[in-house]
Amino acid sequence: MSDVILSSRDLSKSYRMGGKEVRAVDKVSFDLAPGASICVVGPSGAGKSTLLQLLGGLDFPTTGNVMLDGIDIYKLSDKERARIRNKRIGFVFQFYHLLPEFSAIENVMLPAMIGRRKAKEKALDILKSVGLADRAAHRPGELSGGESQRVAIARALINDPEVLLCDEPTGNLDSATSESIYQLLSDIKSKSGAALVIVTHDDTLSKRTDSTLRLKDGRIV
Ligand SMILES: Nc1ncnc2c1ncn2[C@@H]1O[C@H](COP(=O)(O)OP(=O)(O)O)[C@@H](O)[C@H]1O
Numbered sequence: 001m002s003d004v005i006l007s008s009r010d011l012s013k014s015y016r017m018g019g020k021e022v023r024a025v026d027k028v029s030f031d032l033a034p035g036a037s038i039c040v041v042g043p044s045g046a047g048k049s050t051l052l053q054l055l056g057g058l059d060f061p062t063t064g065n066v067m068l069d070g071i072d073i074y075k076l077s078d079k080e081r082a083r084i085r086n087k088r089i090g091f092v093f094q095f096y097h098l099l100p101e102f103s104a105i106e107n108v109m110l111p112a113m114i115g116r117r118k119a120k121e122k123a124l125d126i127l128k129s130v131g132l133a134d135r136a137a138h139r140p141g142e143l144s145g146g147e148s149q150r151v152a153i154a155r156a157l158i159n160d161p162e163v164l165l166c167d168e169p170t171g172n173l174d175s176a177t178s179e180s181i182y183q184l185l186s187d188i189k190s191k192s193g194a195a196l197v198i199v200t201h202d203d204t205l206s207k208r209t210d211s212t213l214r215l216k217d218g219r220i221v
């Protein structure tokens, strides 16, 4: 295994807004070691979400590249990139993005690329590991914010990703619940060995990750 799981070089993303260019991400270069954690902090509009989307293969850079385990993900076909995203990257969002019609366990199973029976067993194991075995049959509408985020984290883990990308995972939660989610993410990092990228505007989190990337106006500061 290489000593860098995820990296970017001169990664930039610009938008055109009414004839004016907005550099949402401006020449960001960084390396993340396998199993390491980094938090991305900065004010609203700094480019944190755009950066995370680029790192996860969900967007296209204007210039620069993103390498996942030595693979330049934006040189891949859409299909190959989608496959890598599904298999090797987990995403966690502020508002959970759970499907309301499906139970917790079904939400967790959805991205699995294995047989249904196996997926169900695995989803239940993961729900147990995030403390939600007794909520497996509940729908998102019957879960608290903290529980919903645990389900979303479980879903992100179903394919054993090497990288977990979290965009303001506690942005919608009170401080005690936020603390328990950070604790869970830190447990996952030590147990599964997944590298973590956590976007937050909570500066205190930077003490708990291996490194910190500060963004302002799209640039590392
Ligand atoms: N789809 C888009 N179209 C135009 N501008 C965008 C788009 N997405 C983000 N931006 C702009 O890029 C900048 C960074 O946004 P974002 O990455 O969401 O920041 P953050 O997550 O740090 O709040 C902001 O100025 C935002 O308005």
Ligand SMILES: [Mg+2]
Binding pocket: 048, 049, 050
């Ligand atoms: Mg954001």
